[in-house]
Amino acid sequence: MPTLMINGQSREVNAPPEMPLLWALRDILNMTGSKYGCGVGVCGACSVLVDNQAVRSCLAPISTLVGKNITTIEGLSTDNSHPLQKAWIELDVPQCGYCQAGQIMNAAALLISIPKPTDEDIDNWMHDDVCRCGTYQRIRAAIHQAAGG
């Protein structure tokens, strides 16, 4: 039974080691903030941080994550105080909102890696995160705002 470090807490996961993190989060731990959009790594809705890197949780077997720090949308902050969450609220980025946890987690990894991203950096980093509702223009503006300008 793998033990994972999720949002700073040690969690025993009663699941086979090959189970992708997404399903362990959603169906075993009842943490439903990370979303299922495709299951094959092409939409980004399931993105989480693993040791501060963006990872598609639908593709990451839990056995590969033991001993690593996993951050999900629920753990980004306890009170929506992360600069991205603040910017997302201020600019009202979400429409249906279903893709947004993934968008925010990918943007969080971007800001860790490039604190002041240019438009091109955003294009390169976020170009495989699908938003069916088409909120891209506000996503871009909110990333810039969260980056402080």
Added chain:
Amino acid sequence: MKKLIKDIVPAPTRRSFMLGMMVTGVGVVMSSAYSQVTPFEPVDSLSNHSFSPSTEIKIDPDGTITLTIAKSEMGQGIRTSFAMILAEELDADWTKVIVRHARPDDMKANEHIDTTGGSNSILLKYDHLRKVGATARAILIAAAAQQWNISPENCVSKNSSISEINGTRTVSYGELTELASIQGIPSNPPLKSSTDFSIIGTRKAHIDTADIVSGKAIYGLDVRVPNMKYALYINPPAFGAFIVSIDTSQALKVAGVLKVEFVPDLGYVVLAENTYSAIKGREALIIQWNTDKHATLDSAEISRQLQTKISTLPTLPDGTFSTIEAQYELPYLAHATMEPMNCLADVRDNRAEIWCGTQVVDYVRSESAKRLGMPIESVIVNVPLLGGGFGRRLYIDIAIAAVLISKAFKMPVLFMLTRYDDFRIDYYRPASYHLCKGGLDASGNITDIIHYTVNGDNSGMPPYQISPPTTSNELINFPLPVGAWRSVGHTSSIFAYECFIDELAFAAKKDPFEFRRAMLPVDSRLRIVLEKAAELANWNSPMPAGRGRGIACYSWSSDVAHVVEVTVSSKGQIKVDRVIAVIDCGIVINPMGVEAQMQGAVVDALSTALKSEITIDKGGIVQQTFADFGWLTINEMPKIEVHIMPGTRQPLGVGEMGFPSVTPALCNAIFQATGKRVRKLPIQKTEISSVESNPQTDFNDLNINVFPNPITTFCTISGSVQTPLTEVSISIENILGSTIVKLNSPLSDTGQFEEIIEFPLSPAGVYFLTVTCGESRSVHSIIKT
């Protein structure tokens, strides 16, 4: 607005149940008796002192105002807009407002939960919601007046409190709840003047945004109840396929798989402890399918049938100066909601509870009750957030499947479609074919338009002052179920019509904006909106070679116009640079929400114009993920500029109105840039961009300059190209395709060429310059004045 939906919803052809084959809930008689509550939204502890004069409004002694909204939220912002209208007339403190989804048991005997669709929620409910808010406010004022023993005329409300005019006393709504509860209900409370609005018309973030960005928002797939199981359907690989043999032994060995069984009226289902086990279990099944029924059906065959259904169009009257014909074709589209379709059902012996992100709450309930043979009161439907709708959640096939599965296994079951399934089980936007013929008189005015379609639509046209088009709609039934998809038939009708209007404008040698403008009634809202779009685009400013600007408009409920600017590279690669979207939707409730819908509609329209399609091979759907369906991503985004006209009309629809005119504006822009008409979607499959996808061809960039442009008698065409070849060929055609110049130009050692070309005798108008070098080609428009 109902028409938008009804147009292409097929008549029910069979009574037996098949996924993706259910009939829409639109138009179904709604039931009004309800019971029960949602487990994830606990019952409010009804304080004795809370004041609730209507289903929609409850005010607690601590000042909290709970607004109950009977509309499904799928990203269109309806919960926020409805709350804003109520709060406005109530004079509520917006920071004290909480919004919840209506539960069936909230509804009174004469109330029901309406269908959410057709972009008509605000249109139909604006007056009602204002009255509800104003009634509550009038009661609170009466209560304050009674408390102070003064006339209500001497009281004024603001920001959840009432103060005495010419006095110092103030009382909050929370403090008045008890006294308000014993007041009579006024029949005609005064409504605010729009000049006094302080909430309507302001920018408000969606009330769900904070929960969405913290991961707390609950969508259908997120609902969890004790002992629930997870189910997947065994999906036929093709329409009409059936199982010849099935070996479940390996699947049943997969950890977490509970059962693989045939569910009556549905098909085989894998039941598991979690989604992953269900997926793995399904993969381990060994199934032999018979796919003979539609084995030869593919997209080419569908296209062939669409194209050959109508052989000739009527002839135009004698004396028509010129006749233009064009055919347009659109592919099938899936809804592809970001949250795949799902429903959780818990069917017990004499009651059932359902959690379903649906646009038709009442229909899910009544149809489930019917299937289960239960009285409607025994069925509870809870509505979480919808991860996108676009029309897909008007259909109840998935809800009914969940009910049947839970009934069969006697457990609470979350039935879901994987993304792969979601592309296969849908009511697609139909593929369609449009034949257009138009006549012009000698002055370039439209005399006639004929617009025939096969599986298309020819309604919703801009109100041009021309004789009404002659229309006809032919229908071919293919095995793919079709249904309402955002903007419904107008995704096809406006594409064809507004592209064709552009073709007529060119044939008439008229500017496409002026051509449209002249046909719109003076002072009509659409004409004003179109003018605004042209003004914002600086319409008459010249575009550099390789770039183009296109315009189109649309009027349905709201009035909308779009200008799209594109760059087309010499390799045919299309980049959308800028989209100007102008809308007049009457009084604007939430500009932030209107802007979001207009932006989203542009992405929707550009994605489906450029990339997305559902194709068929051997009778089955080809697409499996967003990667092969094709969807715009952030790096492909143009700059979208939304302009909302100040409106005085009653608030109109927005959700679907921002889509239809984007597609033709884009295609018209491509024509301006290249001289080539796009008549088949998606564009990335057409000739203009096909060179891009051919990896064999090694293209060298042709850089072309035309100076001056516009020209009077002659121009210099120069350029450079990296090539081992020694010459380029230059040709100039007029808009009717006749070649007026053709020559070869030698290349210098460094790949430069230059030619001075005179064509003094040719008439003024648009000409197309094509420079070809080997397999590289570059097309530019030249304007002769």
